[in-house]
Amino acid sequence: WFRDYLIRAWNQSRPLNQLIREHIAGDLMPPRMDAESKLNQSLIATTHWRMVFHGFSPVDAMEERVRFTDDQINTFSKAFLGITLSCARCHDHKF
Numbered sequence: 123w124f125r126d127y128l129i130r131a132w133n134q135s136r137p138l139n140q141l142i143r144e145h146i147a148g149d150l151m152p153p154r155m156d157a158e159s160k161l162n163q164s165l166i167a168t169t170h171w172r173m174v175f176h177g178f179s180p181v182d183a184m185e186e187r188v189r190f191t192d193d194q195i196n197t198f199s200k201a202f203l204g205i206t207l208s209c210a211r212c213h214d215h216k217f
Contacts, residue, residue, distance in 0.1 A: 124173075127166040130156065142202065145170060170197075 131141055144151065144167035153162045171194055180186035192211060199207040 123161070123166050124169045126159075127163055130163070141167070144168070146198075146202075173197075 144154075144164045146168075148164035148167035151164045154164045155161070156163050192208060196206065196208040199205050
């Protein structure tokens with residue numbers, strides 16, 4: 123569905139700033155229903171948050187949650203900010 127969402131958005135010349143808002147917080151935005159599929163396009167846009175590495179049967183559930191969130195932050199910062207924030211997890215100096 124996510125792939126189809128992107129194709130429809132580009133074919134409809136949807137503005138990039140709207141696509142980014144939907145990617146970040148589409149579940150908090152008013153529904154944007156697709157006439158053909160009857161699906162909420164804003165909500166579908168947030169599925170990229172789930173496109174991260176998932177471990178199978180983690181031993182430490184809290185560590186898995188932290189790793190999952192760290193991966194989401196890293197993906198977001200690379201895609202939308204153009205920087206890598208994951209380095210800050212281990213390094214506490216300013217450079």
